[in-house]
Amino acid sequence: MQIPLINLKRQHQALQPEIEAAVLQVLAGAQYIMGQNVTAFEKEFADYIGVKHAIAVGNGTDALVIALESLGIGPGDEVITTPFTFFATAESISAVGATPVFVDVRLDTYNINENQIEAKINSKTRAIMPVHIFGQPCEMDKINAIAAKHNLHVIEDACQAVSAEYKGKKAGALADIACFSFFPTKNLGCAGDGGMITTDNDRLADICRALRIHGSGEAGEKAYNLLNNIDVSTTDNQDGDHTVYNPSKYYNYLIGHNSRLDELQAAILRIKLKKLDECQKQRQDHARYYNEALQETDLVRPAAMDNIRHAYHLYILQSENRAAITRYLNSKGVATGIYYPIPLHLQKAYTDLGYQLGDLPQVEYLSHRTFAIPVFPELSAEEREYIAAALTEASNVKKT
Ligand SMILES: Cc1ncc(COP(=O)(O)O)c(C=O)c1O
Numbered sequence: 001m002q003i004p005l006i007n008l009k010r011q012h013q014a015l016q017p018e019i020e021a022a023v024l025q026v027l028a029g030a031q032y033i034m035g036q037n038v039t040a041f042e043k044e045f046a047d048y049i050g051v052k053h054a055i056a057v058g059n060g061t062d063a064l065v066i067a068l069e070s071l072g073i074g075p076g077d078e079v080i081t082t083p084f085t086f087f088a089t090a091e092s093i094s095a096v097g098a099t100p101v102f103v104d105v106r107l108d109t110y111n112i113n114e115n116q117i118e119a120k121i122n123s124k125t126r127a128i129m130p131v132h133i134f135g136q137p138c139e140m141d142k143i144n145a146i147a148a149k150h151n152l153h154v155i156e157d158a159c160q161a162v163s164a165e166y167k168g169k170k171a172g173a174l175a176d177i178a179c180f181s182f183f184p185t186k187n188l189g190c191a192g193d194g195g196m197i198t199t200d201n202d203r204l205a206d207i208c209r210a211l212r213i214h215g216s217g218e219a220g221e222k223a224y225n226l227l228n229n230i231d232v233s234t235t236d237n238q239d240g241d242h243t244v245y246n247p248s249k250y251y252n253y254l255i256g257h258n259s260r261l262d263e264l265q266a267a268i269l270r271i272k273l274k275k276l277d278e279c280q281k282q283r284q285d286h287a288r289y290y291n292e293a294l295q296e297t298d299l300v301r302p303a304a305m306d307n308i309r310h311a312y313h314l315y316i317l318q319s320e321n322r323a324a325i326t327r328y329l330n331s332k333g334v335a336t337g338i339y340y341p342i343p344l345h346l347q348k349a350y351t352d353l354g355y356q357l358g359d360l361p362q363v364e365y366l367s368h369r370t371f372a373i374p375v376f377p378e379l380s381a382e383e384r385e386y387i388a389a390a391l392t393e394a395s396n397v398k399k400t
Pocket residue numbers: 059060061062085086088089131157159160180181182183193194195
């Protein structure tokens with residue numbers, strides 16, 4: 001049996017007629033950028049997460065960059081984050097000219113260790129960027145309390161955690177501002193790149209809306225006024241050529257980005273959002289099955305935390321014999337993934353930050369042990385039984 005880590009073809013086949021109809025409609029409508037699907041999807045996504053604003057952007061990395069910029073974070077600033085994540089988390093901090101400061105992770109949840117954050121706060125610290133890694137929410141009450149005490153912002157990297165919950169609230173509604181990725185393999189994925197920023201803060205939402213579109217037009221003007229404390233009721237109207245369809249389009253107020261979600265992607269995501277809870281139930285069911293089926297092995301299974309709903313973007317196991325176990329699974333046709341082989345503080349790109357091997361022992365330990373097995377919603381009962389049996393065999397082979 002051949003089982004990939006994720007089977008996007010199967011996902012597409014289940015939705016093919018609906019998706020094709022929606023795509024054809026967008027093509028025929030010829031409104032490809034910032035159309036009605038983007039507006040509708042922003043509203044539907046905001047309602048799903050339980051926030052006031054959702055601002056669609058080009059990808060999750062841009063969402064993080066724009067969120068940081070909306071908070072005024074830039075050169076000279078430090079942002080505390082985790083080293084056990086996809087590179088884009090820290091890269092976004094570097095992209096705005098700030099410095100990522102890495103805090104070690106918890107061995108149970110793989111998330112940033114909230115008890116080690118305060119020791120890294122200094123006069124340059126402006127924000128904390130927790131990542132709900134693999135779909136498991138961080139200890140947000142403690143993180144928000146530390147941020148409040150030290151007057152810091154909190155930016156959730158929820159790129160792997162759409163639909164995850166912490167104390168009854170969805171990831172994406174747990175901090176000042178949050179970011180999502182709709183990369184195809186994510187739990188809510190599009191047919192290309194896509195991302196979203198969510199917030200309850202009107203001011204941050206207005207600034208993000210301007211930054212995603214060159215700081216231009218009405219959104220740009222509004223954000224400029226907000227940032228410069230200009231009271232529009234006392235300002236003269238802009239002189240200019242008001243004969244064009246959008247008089248402010250070529251007026252640029254801020255240095256921003258070209259980072260919009262395509263209308264085609266929004267149309268696809270609207271369909272998939274409606275199915276998301278159903279897909280999440282299937283992921284949860286697979287995880288429950290693995291948790292039980294692997295009880296007799298010495299593989300470390302995902303921690304079950306109180307008051308948390310894990311999104312199971314990835315089902316992660318731990319073993320000191322990772323190489324032998326994944327080799328065995330692969331020989332049986334079961335794909336595995338290593339998340340993440342190099343913690344970010346040891347990446348070549350961050351040599352200049354001066355971290356050494358041994359600085360963050362927990363993440364360094366985990367990076368030699370963790371691996372992912374298939375948990376995609378469309379996995380069949382027969383396939384997951386096959387995977388669990390292969391894992392049991394692999395751990396027995398290793399013991400003898
Ligand atoms: C934790 C995390 N942060 C950020 C990103 C960046 O998202 P994107 O690939 O859409 O730019 C990803 C996903 O790829 C991610 O997993």
